[in-house]
Amino acid sequence: xxxxxxxxxxxxxxxxxxxxxxxxxxxxxxxxxxxxxxxxxxxxxxxxxxxxxxxxxxxxxxxxxxxxxxxxxxxxxxxxxxxxxxxxxxxxxxxxxxxxxxxxxxxxxxxxxxxxxxxxxxxxxxxxxxxxxxxxxx
Amino acid sequence: xxxxxxxxxxxxxxxxxxxxxxxxxxxxxxxxxxxxxxxxxxxxxxxxxxxxxxxxxxxxxxxxxxxxxxxxxxxxxxxxxxxxxxxxxxxxxxxxxxxxxxxxxxxxxxxxxxxxxxxxxxxxxxxxxxxxxxxxxxxxxxxxxxxxxxxxxxxxxxxxxxxxxxxxxxxxxxxxxxxxxxxxxxxxxxxxxxxxxxxxxxxxxxxxxxxxxxxxxxxxxxxxxxxxxxxxxxxxxxxxxxxxxxxxxxxxxxxxxxxxxxxxxxxxxxxxxxxxxxxxxxxxxxxxxxxxxxxxxxxxxxxxxxxxxxxxxxxxxxxxxxxxxxxxxxxxxxxxxxxxxxxxxxxxxxxxxxxxxxxxxxxxxxxxxxxxxxxxxxxxxxxxxxxxxxxxxxxxxxxxxxxxxxxxxxxxxxxxx
Numbered sequence: 202x203x204x205x206x207x208x209x210x211x212x213x214x215x216x217x218x219x220x221x222x223x224x225x226x227x228x229x230x231x232x233x234x235x236x237x238x239x240x241x242x243x244x245x246x247x248x249x250x251x252x253x254x255x256x257x258x259x260x261x262x263x264x265x266x267x268x269x270x271x272x273x274x275x276x277x278x279x280x281x282x283x284x285x286x287x288x289x290x291x292x293x294x295x296x297x298x299x300x301x302x303x304x305x306x307x308x309x310x311x312x313x314x315x316x317x318x319x320x321x322x323x324x325x326x327x328x329x330x331x332x333x334x335x336x337x338x339x
Numbered sequence: 340x341x342x343x344x345x346x347x348x349x350x351x352x353x354x355x356x357x358x359x360x361x362x363x364x365x366x367x368x369x370x371x372x373x374x375x376x377x378x379x380x381x382x383x384x385x386x387x388x389x390x391x392x393x394x395x396x397x398x399x400x401x402x403x404x405x406x407x408x409x410x411x412x413x414x415x416x417x418x419x420x421x422x423x424x425x426x427x428x429x430x431x432x433x434x435x436x437x438x439x440x441x442x443x444x445x446x447x448x449x450x451x452x453x454x455x456x457x458x459x460x461x462x463x464x465x466x467x468x469x470x471x472x473x474x475x476x477x478x479x480x481x482x483x484x485x486x487x488x489x490x491x492x493x494x495x496x497x498x499x500x501x502x503x504x505x506x507x508x509x510x511x512x513x514x515x516x517x518x519x520x521x522x523x524x525x526x527x528x529x530x531x532x533x534x535x536x537x538x539x540x541x542x543x544x545x546x547x548x549x550x551x552x553x554x555x556x557x558x559x560x561x562x563x564x565x566x567x568x569x570x571x572x573x574x575x576x577x578x579x580x581x582x583x584x585x586x587x588x589x590x591x592x593x594x595x596x597x598x599x600x601x602x603x604x605x606x607x608x609x610x611x612x613x614x615x616x617x618x619x620x621x622x623x624x625x626x627x628x629x630x631x632x633x634x635x636x637x638x639x640x641x642x643x644x645x646x647x648x649x650x651x652x653x654x655x656x657x658x659x660x661x662x663x664x665x666x667x668x669x670x671x672x673x674x675x676x677x678x679x680x681x682x683x684x685x686x687x688x689x690x691x692x693x694x695x696x697x698x699x700x701x702x703x704x705x706x707x708x709x710x711x712x713x714x715x716x717x718x719x720x721x722x723x724x725x726x727x728x729x730x731x732x733x734x735x736x737x738x739x740x741x742x743x744x745x746x747x748x749x750x751x752x753x754x755x756x
Contacts, residue, residue: 227494227543227566230591235598235620237544237567237591239521242444285444303447303505307527307551 221246221278221288222254231258233266234306241285243304243311246278260296261308264336277333279312282322292333295319299328310336365389373398373414380404388412388435395437397421400430408435411465416440416450422469425453436465442497449474449499450488453481461486471499472520479508483515490519498543504529504552512537519543523565526552535559545570549577557582568593568613575601579608587613594635597622604628607751610635616658619645628652631751637663637703646670654748655679655698659716662698664736665707673698673741677748685746696744699735701728 224244230237232255238244245263247255250273257263260279267277277291294312297319302311311326313319319330331339362384363369364376373393376386382403392413397420400406404427413436416422422437437450450469453459455477462484466472472488475481483502492498501517504510506528514536517523523539525548526532534557539546546562547569549555558580562569568587571577577600584594594613595605600622608630610616616635619625621644628651632638638658641648643666650672655661656679675691683692702721705712715721728735 234572235591235596236570236572239544 221248221276222256223288224256226286229256231256231262233257233262233269236305240305242280242282244280244288245291245312246288247272248275248278249273250275259305259308260291260310260312260336261304261306263291264308264310264339267337281314281318282311283313283318289314294333296331296333296336297323297326297328298331298339299323299326301326302328359383359385361385361387363387363389364393366391377402377404395422397424399424399426401426403427403429405431405433406435407431407433410434411436413438416469418442421448421452422450422466423452425451425456425459428457429459430456431460432462432464433460434463436467437469438467440469440471442470442499447471447474447499447503449503452476453478457481460484465489467491469499470497471503472501472517474500474503474505475507475510476505477507479510481507481510483510483512485514486516488515488517488520490521492519492521492543500525500548501539501542503527504532507532511535516540517542522546522548523562524548526550526555528552530554532556537561540564542566548572549574553577556580561585562594563587567591568595570596570598571600571603572596572598574599575603577603579603579605581607582609584608584610584616585612589614593618596620597625600625605630609633609751610638615640619648621645623647625649626651629749629751630654631656631749632661633657636660639663641669641671642666643668648672649674651675652745652749653677654751656748660700660703660706662739663703663707664699664739667736669736669739673739675743675745676741677745678741679748681744681746683744690746692744692746695740695742697729697732697735697740699739700725701734704734 226241236258238258243259245257245260278288279291279294281287281289295316297311298309302309304310362376370376385405388408390410390412395414415438418439418441420441422440440450441448449471450466451473453475457479459481464486466488468491488501498521500522501520502524504526509531511533516538518540520542521544523542523546527550529552532555537560539562541564544566546565549571552574554576556578561583563585592614594610594616596618598620603625605627606629611633613635615637616632618640620642623646625648631654633656635658637660638655639662641664648671651674653676678696681696683694685692701724
């Protein structure tokens with residue numbers, strides 16, 4: 202009996218974690234613009250403090266949703282432009298805003314894991330480098 | 340003196356004609372590869388390519404020439420880079436076949452890329468197994484006519500669009516067949532475009548996709564079996580005429596999805612067998628008239644963020660749900676549509692029902708809020724609730740009504756099926 206109770210409690214704990222949920226490219230739809238998420242260089246994700254997951258096809262959609270709905274953040278995840286399909290923490294990421302960066306919703310935004318990566322990439326995508334605070338203030 | 344001028348005119352035009360040379364390219368010719376031919380050519384020349392297979396690797400056409408194939412010579416990009424790159428104004432490409440561009444994340448590899456070149460004509464061209472088919476950027480007044488673009492996308496993420504426009508004006512896209520790409524035709528920041536008589540079939544995402552592209556016109560196209568139908572987003576002044584939207588099935592598939600569309604017109608289209616035939620979100624001043632909605636899951640999903648849209652003289656036949664909405668605020672207008680579900684009467688015989696029709700059923704409101712109640716579809720209790728709600732409306736928005744429903748269906752010529 203005690204064992205069963207332990208198992209139940211454990212499963213409850215597991216189901217409450219707010220970890221990243223992989224984006225199913227080609228299947229999931231963007232929460233804001235309703236488009237099918239296709240480009241695995243740009244997908245992003247907001248997880249609320251209660252664990253609700255919202256997926257976006259681009260950083261600009263994620264930002265616009267965040268500024269519009271003001272969800273209570275558990276975490277925010279963006280795709281590392283250098284490693285398509287890999288999600289990184291959106292709050293510590295660096296964002297390049299460049300006309301050369303053709304992101305899905307015309308926001309010209311791409312995310313990078315470190316300042317160094319962003320500096321490196323800005324040779325190919327000349328433009329501004331933003332932090333999370335700067336991103337959401339735009 | 341006048342005769343003298345006349346003579347001079349002929350003299351110089353003769354010289355001009357003599358200058359427009361034809362360069363023959365074939366395996367046994369003096370010139371056997373395209374790079375040399377393009378290098379030798381001058382503005383106004385014609386390059387004739389005989390039948391055969393030629394390897395190309397991002398071949399740049401930077402002169403105003405005509406590239407003409409005899410019986411579809413194959414230009415194979417060998418999965419290395421782009422196929423052709425056009426950077427000069429007034430280039431014409433006719434009757435060739437481009438194959439096997441590279442795929443990948445580095446850049447938008449394309450069969451024919453037209454970059455910053457105006458008045459380009461691409462016609463009668465076949466493009467097979469390209470990442471992007473024809474990619475136009477910063478190019479105006481192009482004509483893309485009668486081409487066949489077939490992509491063999493291995494999976495959904497590593498596929499490009501069939502015909503892709505980015506920052507272009509006055510482009511005409513006529514009589515093309517696009518299949519197996521991500522989006523069949525994609526307009527991004529493209530204005531004054533004309534899309535006519537195309538067939539966009541079995542593309543992985545959208546048959547046609549508009550994004551930030553105002554004042555475009557598309558007519559007589561056929562969109563079937565696409566992943567999620569057609570999407571028209573963040574644009575204004577779009578005219579949509581006589582198109583056919585068929586067989587877009589899936590949990591989030593649409594015949595046509597409208598998102599933030601203003602001042603547009605949807606007329607004489609046929610929506611048949613789609614999960615959601617027409618989806619409206621954040622759209623205003625759109626006139627939807629003389630369309631037929633047949634055998635769809637939802638004929639019309641109209642979110643309460645829409646206003647001043649009018650729906651006139653449409654047919655709603657054999658749909659599971661005719662209209663559904665997500666709130667009680669409703670600022671749109673229905674008039675003189677034919678509703679198969681209408682159960683009223685017409686005593687004065689003016690062919691218009693004497694009692695208004697309320698197209699939103701109680702059950703469709705419930706499904707909108709609680710998707711799982713779809714389980715009770717077509718059950719007796721649902722019929723009972725709908726009937727009760729019809730007589731004493733309490734949940735359905737009261738102002739969603741057609742005050743003059745037609746008694747008989749309109750006969751429209753359905754577009755190509």
